[in-house]
Amino acid sequence: MILEKTEIQDLVVVQPAVFEDERGYFFEAYNKEKLSNQGVAITFVQDNQSFSKKGTLRGLHYQNPPYAQTKLIRVLDGEIIDVAVDLRKDSPTYGKSFSILLSSENKKQLLVPQGFAHGFSVLSATATVMYKCDNYYNKESEGGIRFDDPTLNIDWGMDAKDAILSDKDLILPSFENCNSQF
Template sequence: MEIEQTGLKDCIIIKPRVFEDPRGYFFESFNLNTFEEKTGQSGRFVQDNQSFSSYGVIRGLHAQSGEFAQAKLVRVLKGEVLDVAVDIRPDSPTYGKHISVKLSAENKLQLYVPRGFLHGFSVLSETAEFFYKCDNFYNKSSEVGVMYNDQNLNIDWLIPAGKEAISDKDLILNSFSSL
């Protein structure tokens, strides 16, 4: 596994070692010992989530706060997404900054999103299956979120205006300045 820094402290891209031959491919998507050794992060994940979405869907920006904050290890099983992480740790030198990375079934990249980050993604392919591991259990009352199109963040989701598909829940999220 190779680690690539993103410019946001602790938020990293993981590129697995893929073994390909005429039959197909094999790769180890997660190994606790390797993950902790290479990243310096805890790999104690307790919950796996998976979603299926169609082109133009934007999910996010979401996080959990307090004792229910979550780190996530995310990847795409089918299709392609633009994955976005926003640093909301008040004492961080990259507070308010975000990164965007294309994750796909083809490139097999994973993004580690630490606790204290908002997270979201947009679907760039016809459909996408998105998978993520969480290091803490979901708690509805600890949810926080920011509008996907917040002007302070200025995120380009790579979806043309009018083609976005946003949940009712995500359409009423707060602004970044209200965090």
């Protein structure tokens, strides 16, 4: 496993070692010991999986303390633009976003630490996304930010008017008015 640092502290791209031959491929999607040996000591307690159609946009979501979550996101099938926004008020990159193309082809993963909002848009016909969490979901602790907030200026790889959103995501507040407690 290779960990690639991003321009935002603690936000890491995970590139697994992929072994391919005439039968197909094999890789370790998660290895606690290997990550720990590279300074990422996390105990995951929950796996989530979603299936979405092209144009679906999920996010931007986060959980406030004490239910904040670190997430390890990967795509089982399809292609997404995955986005993380730094909500840590004491961070030099507060309010900055990071985007990456995650796909079943490139097998990259994004490790999003606590203190970030997260979302993704589906570029392929469909996408199956799986992510590990280091804390359990708690409805009272959830928060979010509008995907099209002009101060964040995120490129989701599609026209915003074509995004397929949940009713919940349609009414999320702006970045400036979100209830982040980080």
